[in-house]
Amino acid sequence: MAIIRVALDVPLDCLFDYVSEETSSTDIGLRVRVPFGKREAIGIILDVCAATQITADKLKPIHQLYREIPPLPHDLIELYRFCNRYYHHPIGQVVMNSLPALLRKTRSVTCKPDGVLLWKLTSIGQTVGIDTIPARSKTKRELLRLLQQNRQTTAAFLGEITPHTRKLLRELVASGWAEETVVSRGQQTTTVTTAPAATAEQAEAIAAMTAMANQFTPWLLQGVTGSGKTEVYLQVAATILAQQKQVLILVPEINLTPQLEAIFRQRFPASPLISLHSGVTDNERLQGWCQAQHQQTGIVLGTRLAIFTPFANLGLIVIDEEQDSSFKQQDGLRYSARDLAIYRAKQLDIPIILGSATPSLESYYHAINGHYKHLRLRTRAASQARLPAIRCIDLRIVKAQEGLTEPVLNALRETTAQNLQSLVFINRRGYAPVLLCKSCRWTATCTRCSSRLVFHLPARQLRCHYCGYQQSVPSACPQCGDQDILPFGHGTQRIESALINHLPDARIMRVDRDSIRRKHAWQAILTTIQQKKVDILVGTQLLAKGHDFPNLALVCIINPDASLYSADFRAEEQLFTQLMQVAGRAGRAETPGTVLIQTEFPHHPIYQALMRQDYDHYAQQMLKDRQAMNFPPFAYQAALRAEAPVIQDALAFLGKASAASQNRHSKQIQLFDPVPAPMMRLNGMERAQLLVQADSRKSLQHFLTDWQPHLVALPTGSKLRWHLDIDPISL
Numbered sequence: 001m002a003i004i005r006v007a008l009d010v011p012l013d014c015l016f017d018y019v020s021e022e023t024s025s026t027d028i029g030l031r032v033r034v035p036f037g038k039r040e041a042i043g044i045i046l047d048v049c050a051a052t053q054i055t056a057d058k059l060k061p062i063h064q065l066y067r068e069i070p071p072l073p074h075d076l077i078e079l080y081r082f083c084n085r086y087y088h089h090p091i092g093q094v095v096m097n098s099l100p101a102l103l104r105k106t107r108s109v110t111c112k113p114d115g116v117l118l119w120k121l122t123s124i125g126q127t128v129g130i131d132t133i134p135a136r137s138k139t140k141r142e143l144l145r146l147l148q149q150n151r152q153t154t155a156a157f158l159g160e161i162t163p164h165t166r167k168l169l170r171e172l173v174a175s176g177w178a179e180e181t182v183v184s185r186g187q188q189t190t191t192v193t194t195a196p197a198a199t200a201e202q203a204e205a206i207a208a209m210t211a212m213a214n215q216f217t218p219w220l221l222q223g224v225t226g227s228g229k230t231e232v233y234l235q236v237a238a239t240i241l242a243q244q245k246q247v248l249i250l251v252p253e254i255n256l257t258p259q260l261e262a263i264f265r266q267r268f269p270a271s272p273l274i275s276l277h278s279g280v281t282d283n284e285r286l287q288g289w290c291q292a293q294h295q296q297t298g299i300v301l302g303t304r305l306a307i308f309t310p311f312a313n314l315g316l317i318v319i320d321e322e323q324d325s326s327f328k329q330q331d332g333l334r335y336s337a338r339d340l341a342i343y344r345a346k347q348l349d350i351p352i353i354l355g356s357a358t359p360s361l362e363s364y365y366h367a368i369n370g371h372y373k374h375l376r377l378r379t380r381a382a383s384q385a386r387l388p389a390i391r392c393i394d395l396r397i398v399k400a401q402e403g404l405t406e407p408v409l410n411a412l413r414e415t416t417a418q419n420l421q422s423l424v425f426i427n428r429r430g431y432a433p434v435l436l437c438k439s440c441r442w443t444a445t446c447t448r449c450s451s452r453l454v455f456h457l458p459a460r461q462l463r464c465h466y467c468g469y470q471q472s473v474p475s476a477c478p479q480c481g482d483q484d485i486l487p488f489g490h491g492t493q494r495i496e497s498a499l500i501n502h503l504p505d506a507r508i509m510r511v512d513r514d515s516i517r518r519k520h521a522w523q524a525i526l527t528t529i530q531q532k533k534v535d536i537l538v539g540t541q542l543l544a545k546g547h548d549f550p551n552l553a554l555v556c557i558i559n560p561d562a563s564l565y566s567a568d569f570r571a572e573e574q575l576f577t578q579l580m581q582v583a584g585r586a587g588r589a590e591t592p593g594t595v596l597i598q599t600e601f602p603h604h605p606i607y608q609a610l611m612r613q614d615y616d617h618y619a620q621q622m623l624k625d626r627q628a629m630n631f632p633p634f635a636y637q638a639a640l641r642a643e644a645p646v647i648q649d650a651l652a653f654l655g656k657a658s659a660a661s662q663n664r665h666s667k668q669i670q671l672f673d674p675v676p677a678p679m680m681r682l683n684g685m686e687r688a689q690l691l692v693q694a695d696s697r698k699s700l701q702h703f704l705t706d707w708q709p710h711l712v713a714l715p716t717g718s719k720l721r722w723h724l725d726i727d728p729i730s731l
């Protein structure tokens with residue numbers, strides 16, 4: 001009889017002990033159904049031991065052990081434990097929330113190898129010389145030769161060679177030379193591409209990485225927009241896949257997966273690929289998860305949650321657009337998928353590539369310090385492609401009408417006339433961000449959030465972009481009764497209608513979260529762009545990230561000034577990155593690109609750096625500022641956040657939390673005063689935060705480990721909620 005220790009989805013940071021007759025230490029990582037209070041719960045066995053502190057009368061037997069899928073691998077369990085320690089998040093919630101939804105239900109699951117059987121050689125089989133097979137066994141020789149040539153082959157294909165294929169394959173299996181694997185359906189791609197000749201810079205990067213393909217090496221691949229980072233990933237992945245290892249590619253946005261998926265499928269038709277992101281069904285996610293664990297898949301492409309995929313034999317991790325904030329989870333377990341990826345790569349002793357045109361300051365700092373190996377791609381890859389020319393339009397001199405200036409309109413007209421595409425970038429969806437009463441200055445605000453309601457034209461609705469609240473537009477000002485209430489400012493819908501007025505003949509398409517809501521809308525949009533059925537795109541950052549539209553020649557950036565003077569010290573970095581990204585969409589193939597920026601501050605260093613396209617200089621300047629102010633990456637932070645129906649309660653809780661830490665106060669730790677969050681009200685709750693800062697990760701962790709039990713012990717009242725956010729990316 002064994003005591004098993006189970007992780008359950010409860011907010012307590014402990015494992016729960018049960019007895020089980022049928023369990024041994026090899027069952028760590030299996031799912032169990034257990035009684036929990038008056039109900040049943042599902043959990044994962046994290047430990048099996050001989051003794052427990054629970055008294056015999058309280059110790060309960062498990063209800064069921066699920067063996068239909070093999071236990072979670074050890075390295076994944078180690079990753080859970082790391083998350084538990086580092087993010088100070090309850091172990092059971094770490095484990096259970098990283099699992100596919102179907103594994104969190106108290107039901108058995110079936111993982112069917114939903115795919116095609118393929119034959120391949122074992123590593124011994126690959127080294128067998130053809131001439132060791134007697135010359136009279138002509139068909140056997142032929143079979144072996146075919147398998148050596150095509151890494152994975154269907155039995156049907158082999159069956160065309162000889163009617164005795166089945167028998168011969170069995171012989172190969174008996175000698176330990178060949179084996180069957182399962183490949184998910186839909187892998188057989190019709191168009192297969194071959195690698196283009198790498199540019200000199202690409203070749204250098206690929207050579208450096210493949211030379212160190214079998215050990216932990218963090219690479220920062222810093223390549224200007226359009227420099228062909230994807231090609232570098234592909235060629236390094238080829239080496240890893242040829243070693244029969246798996247590749248994990250993380251991208252920031254689900255919308256970036258279809259293009260990349262197609263590229264990888266076409267390049268590696270024999271390597272099964274799965275996509276894991278919020279768009280796949282529960283069952284697809286479960287099957288993908290199982291296939292990765294059984295090495296029925298070679299490539300996993302996914303968004304941040306895919307970092308928790310179990311792998312049989314992972315050989316490479318790629319993080320594309322590594323600076324992107326969506327790699328950080330913003331609720332529950334607030335992990336950074338990028339940081340966890342570094343942990344995993346180290347744990348498995350494999351290389352990791354962080355790719356970006358504008359690395360995060362953290363990664364850039366590691367690279368210039370030599371902690372990461374730094375590779376550069378300084379020129380665009382396609383032979384004719386140059387970086388675009390970037391120019392500012394001074395809004396103090398040139399007036400905008402309906403948000404658009406004459407130079408921008410002219411450039412759009414010219415580009416359209418040349419049959420080329422343009423992108424008008426405005427990072428605000430809806431028609432107008434403010435609805436304003438002209439006589440009493442009333443503005444429409446959300447009752448649940450400290451935000452303004454955004455005016456959406458087609459539906460004539462006011463919507464809160466934070467909590468989703470909606471109402472219809474009032475016919476008169478609710479405060480003074482005046483009927484003169486007007487939309488103020490510009491969103492994508494308003495720019496779209498202005499463009500329709502100014503360029504009636506152009507084909508205009510708006511791309512933002514509202515327009516891609518329908519299923520498959522995104523695919524349709526990509527096809528429309530690729531088939532050149534649109535002249536002008538009006539879009540938010542959805543279109544700015546990572547896309548490769550060869551016919552796009554002009555990018556116009558409308559009013560980016562809004563976040564120039566934000567209170568958050570990261571806002572400037574984020575704006576710079578975003579503008580470099582969006583500017584980088586122009587002129588990626590033969591067509592030279594132009595970028596126009598409408599701004600009231602053309603002399604601001606951010607636009608100056610942008611016009612020079614000098615990331616390094618700007619990054620180094622920002623690093624100097626961070627150092628002077630003692631901000632990350634020169635300091636390590638955690639935020640304690642509390643929310644309650646009234647702000648005083650949240651602040652009071654943080655005050656007590658701060659007091660509870662006093663004895664453990666050291667020189668290395670700085671606790672700031674509790675303050676209301678920049679956006680104080682959200683979803684009917686009022687929020688406050690307390691920033692903890694340390695000079696090293698270690699002292700921060702020490703402090704938090706000490707502090708946490710005191711936090712847990714603080715009385716909160718029923719309505720107050722709090723959490724810790726380690727390495728927060730927005731304050």
Ligand SMILES: Nc1ncnc2c1ncn2[C@@H]1O[C@H](COP(=O)(O)OP(=O)(O)OP(=O)(O)O)[C@@H](O)[C@H]1O
Nearest residue numbers: 196197198199225226227228229230231381382546
């Ligand atoms: N060696 C090469 N020869 C010719 N074309 C290439 C080569 N490598 C890449 N390309 C092409 O260059 C274009 C840009 O490549 P890619 O999309 O990988 O850029 P990127 O570095 O990811 O840029 P961004 O950071 O803007 O996303 C693509 O159309 C790609 O097909």
Ligand SMILES: [Zn+2]
Nearest residue numbers: 446449464467
């Ligand atoms: Zn709201």
